Amino acid sequence: MSRVFVAGLGAVSSAGWNVVALREALDKGDPLPTQPMERPGWARPLQARLVPNPSVRPEFLAHPRLRRTSPITHYAVATALEAIAGLRAARDSKHRLGLVVCLQSGCVNYSCRFYDETLKDPATASPLLFPETVYAAPASHVAAVLEHVSLASTLVGDPASFLQGIAVGVQWLEEHRVDACLVIGAEETNWILADALWHLERPAVITGGAGALCLCREPELSAGVELAAITDAHTYSSGLDRMQAARAMRGQLDQSNLLEPVRAELLLGPAARFTPKAFGAGCRPATSQELLCDGLGNNPRADAPELAAWCDWTGPRISPKRILGEGLMAAAAWQCVAACDAVASGRFVSANVSLVGSNQQAMGARFARDDSGISHLSAGGSPGNIRP
Amino acid sequence: MLFPTTSPSQTPSRVVITGAGIITALGLGWKPNAEGFRTGRTAFRPVSLFDVSRQRAKSAAEADLPAALPSTNLSARQIARLDRAASLLLLATQEAWQQSGWEPAENLPLILGTTAGGMSLGEAYFRQAVQMPHRHRCQPTRAVHYQPQVQARMVLDALGFNGPITIVSNACASGANAIGHAWELIRYGPAERALAGGYDALSELVFSGFDALQALSTTICRPFDARRDGLALGEGAAVVALETLESARSRNADILGELVGYGTSIDQHHLTQPHPHGDTTMMVMRQACEIADVTPGNVDYVNAHGTGTVLNDSSEALAINEWAGRRAATLPVSSTKASIGHLLGAAGAVEAVVCLMTLREQWLPPETLLETPDPACQFPIVQQPRDAHVNVALSNSFGFGGVNASLILRRWA
Numbered sequence: 001m002s003r004v005f006v007a008g009l010g011a012v013s014s015a016g017w018n019v020v021a022l023r024e025a026l027d028k029g030d031p032l033p034t035q036p037m038e039r040p041g042w043a044r045p046l047q048a049r050l051v052p053n054p055s056v057r058p059e060f061l062a063h064p065r066l067r068r069t070s071p072i073t074h075y076a077v078a079t080a081l082e083a084i085a086g087l088r089a090a091r092d093s094k095h096r097l098g099l100v101v102c103l104q105s106g107c108v109n110y111s112c113r114f115y116d117e118t119l120k121d122p123a124t125a126s127p128l129l130f131p132e133t134v135y136a137a138p139a140s141h142v143a144a145v146l147e148h149v150s151l152a153s154t155l156v157g158d159p160a161s162f163l164q165g166i167a168v169g170v171q172w173l174e175e176h177r178v179d180a181c182l183v184i185g186a187e188e189t190n191w192i193l194a195d196a197l198w199h200l201e202r203p204a205v206i207t208g209g210a211g212a213l214c215l216c217r218e219p220e221l222s223a224g225v226e227l228a229a230i231t232d233a234h235t236y237s238s239g240l241d242r243m244q245a246a247r248a249m250r251g252q253l254d255q256s257n258l259l260e261p262v263r264a265e266l267l268l269g270p271a272a273r274f275t276p277k278a279f280g281a282g283c284r285p286a287t288s289q290e291l292l293c294d295g296l297g298n299n300p301r302a303d304a305p306e307l308a309a310w311c312d313w314t315g316p317r318i319s320p321k322r323i324l325g326e327g328l329m330a331a332a333a334w335q336c337v338a339a340c341d342a343v344a345s346g347r348f349v350s351a352n353v354s355l356v357g358s359n360q361q362a363m364g365a366r367f368a369r370d371d372s373g374i375s376h377l378s379a380g381g382s383p384g385n386i387r388p
Numbered sequence: 389m390l391f392p393t394t395s396p397s398q399t400p401s402r403v404v405i406t407g408a409g410i411i412t413a414l415g416l417g418w419k420p421n422a423e424g425f426r427t428g429r430t431a432f433r434p435v436s437l438f439d440v441s442r443q444r445a446k447s448a449a450e451a452d453l454p455a456a457l458p459s460t461n462l463s464a465r466q467i468a469r470l471d472r473a474a475s476l477l478l479l480a481t482q483e484a485w486q487q488s489g490w491e492p493a494e495n496l497p498l499i500l501g502t503t504a505g506g507m508s509l510g511e512a513y514f515r516q517a518v519q520m521p522h523r524h525r526c527q528p529t530r531a532v533h534y535q536p537q538v539q540a541r542m543v544l545d546a547l548g549f550n551g552p553i554t555i556v557s558n559a560c561a562s563g564a565n566a567i568g569h570a571w572e573l574i575r576y577g578p579a580e581r582a583l584a585g586g587y588d589a590l591s592e593l594v595f596s597g598f599d600a601l602q603a604l605s606t607t608i609c610r611p612f613d614a615r616r617d618g619l620a621l622g623e624g625a626a627v628v629a630l631e632t633l634e635s636a637r638s639r640n641a642d643i644l645g646e647l648v649g650y651g652t653s654i655d656q657h658h659l660t661q662p663h664p665h666g667d668t669t670m671m672v673m674r675q676a677c678e679i680a681d682v683t684p685g686n687v688d689y690v691n692a693h694g695t696g697t698v699l700n701d702s703s704e705a706l707a708i709n710e711w712a713g714r715r716a717a718t719l720p721v722s723s724t725k726a727s728i729g730h731l732l733g734a735a736g737a738v739e740a741v742v743c744l745m746t747l748r749e750q751w752l753p754p755e756t757l758l759e760t761p762d763p764a765c766q767f768p769i770v771q772q773p774r775d776a777h778v779n780v781a782l783s784n785s786f787g788f789g790g791v792n793a794s795l796i797l798r799r800w801a
Binding site: 136229 | 389390391392393442443461495502503505510511513514515517518521522524527528531532535536537538541544545550551552553554555556557558559565569572573576592593596597598599600601602652653654656659660787788789790791
């Protein structure tokens with residue numbers, strides 16, 4: 001069995017342009033303010049949580065490949081550079097890097113602009129916009145900026161697909177096809193995406209951004225976190241609804257975690273002993289040193305399967321989407337980033353990520369403390385919004 | 389569990405193809421497509437799916453869908469929600485499924501490549517949101533079924549199996565990457581079998597995009613012709629059933645061919661233009677050959693990416709020349725995009741199935757409308773229908789964004 005470590009994290013969100021901003025917003029625990037988003041034909045705007053402009057224009061935007069690119073590419077590049085900073089500091093840049101970019105909605109800004117121009121007059125539709133509409137555009141730009149990318153792929157799916165992206169990165173690492181692999185989840189937003197979300201999940205507030213994990217094989221590159229488990233993809237079908245899939249994911253994550261209490265006690269001593277609570281078949285007791293980073297938003301109907309799957313969870317938990325907004329694939333990436341950050345900062349021995357996707361699958365993952373690495377990710381901090 | 393897993397097998401499994409489904413403008417199913425490719429028939433006609441009166445190019449290779457979809461486990465309501473792309477996907481998958489003889493299973497990976505998914509639904513959503521913003525009818529359904537993973541789920545429901553769905557969207561390399569990814573999953577475990585392929589339907593946005601780039605031919609799509617002036621778009625789908633040789637033998641399956649090599653990498657030169665010397669193209673062909681343990685001298689046919697654009701074909705020609713070396717002078721090459729156009733996310737999968745056809749039936753697909761081969765091509769371009777001994781075939785696919793992929797298939801005899 002191979003080990004896979006997290007070498008770095010990156011995040012752009014409605015909280016700001018790095019992991020520190022994400023952490024501070026989650027620790028504070030207050031939903032971030034919303035901004036109006038105009039919707040054609042409607043007097044009343046929709047609400048969105050927009051990514052703030054960076055306080056200083058990022059240097060990477062001067063890269064020639066990033067001219068005319070849309071926000072999703074800016075977010076993806078920013079998270080990539082942040083996540084890979086530790087790796088680059090630790091060794092020369094000649095590592096073979098893999099890149100997996102995961103999207104649900106993708107490049108909606110230029111797609112809408114280009115199609116709007118097409119409907120008005122295709123003869124004047126801008127050829128500069130069209131290439132930026134393809135799902136593969138952000139990955140191409142990130143690869144061009146990072147240079148030493150030898151293998152790249154773009155995956156599309158519901159937010160749980162971010163864990164599929166991690167699994168692809170792990171596969172490339174295990175087969176020694178790359179030395180490190182960046183897995184990025186990114187989205188941008190515009191009025192039509194907000195409109196679609198309004199149709200499907202009215203209480204949700206759309207947002208954009210990106211999150212990234214840099215995975216590696218070598219313990220010396222670890223930032224103090226390792227991947228402990230990724231469940232199977234529990235795909236929704238006529239024979240498996242979201243509720244059943246979420247339960248199956250939870251059960252599988254628990255099964256994979258039976259040794260985790262022992263690990264927690266070894267690392268933290270008796271203080272990490274488990275809270276005494278009875279659990280149903282297939283479940284195991286939670287510890288105060290184990291975090292649940294879930295995907296709950298503010299939509300009772302959409303949240304119901306995940307709530308049910310984790311109804312007996314007594315440990316601490318955090319719900320990034322309730323603070324940052326519905327970022328689709330980016331939100332899934334933030335969950336993983338927040339989980340890794342909580343472990344790297346020493347606040348938790350392990351963290352579970354629960355992803356009950358909107359229309360494809362339920363998947364879960366667990367990240368655990370890796371004592372062989374030295375954490376350079378986090379200065380720690382109070383648990384803040386993490387709910388006991 | 390996807391992780392942790394047992395260490396990858398040190399001895400990779402051999403992966404064979406036991407089912408193939410295809411739909412293109414040449415027809416639905418193996419037989420009409422094989423006949424069309426063998427004779428080099430072209431299938432372009434004026435676009436009827438949307439208005440192209442204000443576009444430079446006016447034609448494409450539209451597929452004819454059957455009046456009714458074949459009977460599956462889908463309800464009438466589910467069938468009504470299938471858009472054109474999902475229908476193409478379902479038709480190709482069902483053919484592959486039936487040919488493979490597989491029974492419904494609980495953990496069968498489905499890996500698909502697409503560039504546009506349900507783009508026509510997205511376009512309809514946009515038009516209604518702009519033109520009739522207060523009318524909500526159909527919008528929620530469009531917002532969901534526009535997404536490719538939902539279209540893939542329809543395939544699961546239709547055929548009665550379950551398993552992980554992976555949607556690869558590396559532009560025009562998507563279909564080849566999907567098959568390559570499935571091959572890797574089976575070769576080293578954890579999967580013993582998988583369905584993989586690609587699909588894309590014609591859509592107004594994509595047609596307009598290529599037209600705006602002036603990448604569409606306004607005459608005839610002639611890959612590798614010295615006077616080529618662009619590509620032609622098409623639509624379709626292809627899906628293959630992949631499994632380990634042991635699995636296929638254990639159930640006495642009819643083996644259509646063996647997938648023996650796969651190379652992929654990313655060309656960072658430009659978002660839409662290949663490196664002029666085809667460096668990455670050459671690299672992925674070499675990767676695939678190395679894994680397959682073949683040399684260019686062993687390759688009997690190359691199904692080129694060959695879009696018909698000036699930049700792609702010159703870059704690919706240089707790469708093939710360099711990769712093949714002295715073998716180039718006698719290595720038959722053609723691009724079947726001359727017959728069915730560029731199928732984008734489906735192209736790599738459809739062209740893999742074309743390679744299977746050449747291996748099974750021992751002919752080479754010609755480009756019958758090619759007039760003057762580009763002098764950059766040091767290899768012979770197949771121009772007339774002909775029988776040939778084909779033991780190993782290589783298929784190239786390259787995408788916007790720079791992802792390149794090569795697949796190598798071997799005859800099963």
